[in-house]
Amino acid sequence: MSEPNGKKEFADNLLAQDPPSADMQQRHKEVLLKKIERRMCLQRTVIIAIYMVIFLAAFGAFNLRKYTDNVVHAIGWGTVSLHIFLWSLIYILRGICMEMEGLIEKRLDNDERRRNKNQNLFLTILAIVLFVLSTWFLYRSFFLTDSLKAAQKVVSVLWTTIFFLIFYPFRTASLIAKLWFEYKKMDLYGRT
Amino acid sequence: MKQDKLSNAVLVLSCQKRDESAFRELVDRWEPRLYYYLRRIVENESDVWDTLQETWLAVFQNIRKLQDPLKFPTWLYQISHNKAVSLLRKENRYAQMTVEKMADDCKSNNAVLAVNEQAELVHKLLGQLKLAHREVLTLHFLEGFSIREMAQIIGISEGTAKSRLHYAKNELYAALKGANDV
Numbered sequence: 493m494s495e496p497n498g499k500k501e502f503a504d505n506l507l508a509q510d511p512p513s514a515d516m517q518q519r520h521k522e523v524l525l526k527k528i529e530r531r532m533c534l535q536r537t538v539i540i541a542i543y544m545v546i547f548l549a550a551f552g553a554f555n556l557r558k559y560t561d562n563v564v565h566a567i568g569w570g571t572v573s574l575h576i577f578l579w580s581l582i583y584i585l586r587g588i589c590m591e592m593e594g595l596i597e598k599r600l601d602n603d604e605r606r607r608n609k610n611q612n613l614f615l616t617i618l619a620i621v622l623f624v625l626s627t628w629f630l631y632r633s634f635f636l637t638d639s640l641k642a643a644q645k646v647v648s649v650l651w652t653t654i655f656f657l658i659f660y661p662f663r664t665a666s667l668i669a670k671l672w673f674e675y676k677k678m679d680l681y682g683r684t
Numbered sequence: 685m686k687q688d689k690l691s692n693a694v695l696v697l698s699c700q701k702r703d704e705s706a707f708r709e710l711v712d713r714w715e716p717r718l719y720y721y722l723r724r725i726v727e728n729e730s731d732v733w734d735t736l737q738e739t740w741l742a743v744f745q746n747i748r749k750l751q752d753p754l755k756f757p758t759w760l761y762q763i764s765h766n767k768a769v770s771l772l773r774k775e776n777r778y779a780q781m782t783v784e785k786m787a788d789d790c791k792s793n794n795a796v797l798a799v800n801e802q803a804e805l806v807h808k809l810l811g812q813l814k815l816a817h818r819e820v821l822t823l824h825f826l827e828g829f830s831i832r833e834m835a836q837i838i839g840i841s842e843g844t845a846k847s848r849l850h851y852a853k854n855e856l857y858a859a860l861k862g863a864n865d866v
Contacts, residue, residue, distance in 0.1 A: 503826050505803030512719040520733050521711060527737075528707070528744050594700075597751065 543580070550576040563639035568630065571646040575630060578653040579623055585660035586619075592667040599674055615659075622652045689754060696753035699744075711740060714757075717826055718764055724810060724822045725768045735771055739764040757827060761837045765819075809859040817852035824849060 512520075554573035557566045590612075597605060626649040633649075636642040692713070698706030718739065722732045742763050750759055806825070810818050823829045823837060835845035 499828055502803055503828075506807055506825055507716055507720050509804055509807035510720055510723055511716060516729075516733060517715060517719075520737065521708075521715075524711065524737055524740050525704075525708065527741060528704075531741075531744075532702070594748065 546576060546580045550574075550580070564636055564642040565634060567639065567643050567646055568634045571633075571649060572630060574650055575626065575653075578650065578657065582619065582653060582656045582660065585657070585664070589660045589664045589667070592664050592671070596667055596671055596674070615656075619656060626652045692756055693753035696747065696750065696756045699747050700750070700753075707744060710743075714760060718760070721761065721819075721822050721826060722764060722768055724818050725765075725815065726771060731771060735764065735767045738767045742767070758829065758833045758836055761823065761827070761829075762839075765837050765839070805860065805863060806856070809856060809863065812859055813852065813855050816848060817855055820845065820849045821852045821856060824852075 550573045552573075553569050553576065557569040557573070560566050560569065593608065593612075597608070600608070630646060630649050633642050633645050636645070692710075695706045695710050695713075699710060715736070718736060719732065722735050723729075726732050726735055739760070743760060746763075750756065810821060813821065819838065820834055823834050829837070831842055831846045831849065834849065835842045838845065840848070
């Protein structure tokens with residue numbers, strides 16, 4: 493008997509001294525899976541609710557634009573609806589990008605991992621700052637009396653999202669390509 | 685052994701993608717081991733089941749954060765150790781670090797070196813050891829964890845883990861010898 497086998501046999505025999513009762517194990521598993529199912533259902537519901545609130549808010553703002561007789565407000569509400577919609581889109585794109593990053597991260601060394609983490613932190617802070625500033629800017633534009641000035645100002649608010657709308661899809665695409673190369677490498681050289 | 689590790693890693697990766705059947709298989713695969721380990725720390729059986737439940741829920745909640753799927757066993761035992769310790773702390777039992785003896789059961793045994801009977805004897809003697817010693821020995825016998833992994837699971841330094849395992853082994857050998865002499 494080789495040593496690893498002996499160790500394994502010993503461990504198996506040790507386990508056999510105090511096995512969980514099949515009844516309890518079954519009951520415990522049922523309860524556990526029910527709890528997990530409930531948790532997943534709750535998570536899904538919360539996420540759907542959040543997205544519904546966001547889209548309803550965007551749609552509401554878009555409709556408000558029609559019911560006002562003030563030109564500045566009409567421009568403002570139209571921009572608010574796009575502002576909400578674009579930032580929620582950025583959030584979704586960021587989520588997809590993070591998911592891909594999570595997959596490739598397992599194959600990176602510590603330095604690269606740290607660099608990625610810092611970059612993500614910087615981008616998150618930048619996004620939050622830009623979102624807050626542009627929201628404040630948008631809010632202030634409602635108090636302008638000159639509609640031309642208002643139109644000129646609110647357009648710049650929408651431009652703050654452009655960088656992220658380009659960056660995240662490109663980053664996701666490059667991560668997919670990297671993953672594909674890793675897969676090919678494993679396929680060719682049998683590396684794990 | 686290596687195949688076991690790899691198939692575990694595949695299951696963990698599937699779990700990270702929220703595959704419920706993979707999670708079910710992971711539970712089936714690890715539950716008896718975790719149960720045995722927790723039984724050596726927490727004595728009340730219903731507490732063991734509660735701790736197991738909390739452990740699996742925490743695993744499900746946090747499995748995406750696990751960077752290296754090959755380190756799943758260490759991570760799993762670390763979670764169950766923390767859950768068990770927090771339960772014992774609630775009941776003020778961890779500080780005490782000792783448990784009542786189970787000497788009566790083992791005195792009638794002659795030590796037989798056949799693996800099965802040796803395991804039976806070790807199982808009985810484990811109950812006589814200090815909680816901290818029992819824990820390291822269970823991890824050592826059950827999973828063959830390295831000193832570093834054990835230190836990580838229990839949350840102590842490698843030096844402490846090494847000396848704890850050494851003293852635990854000495855205590856167990858002494859108990860084995862005692863059981864042989866009777």
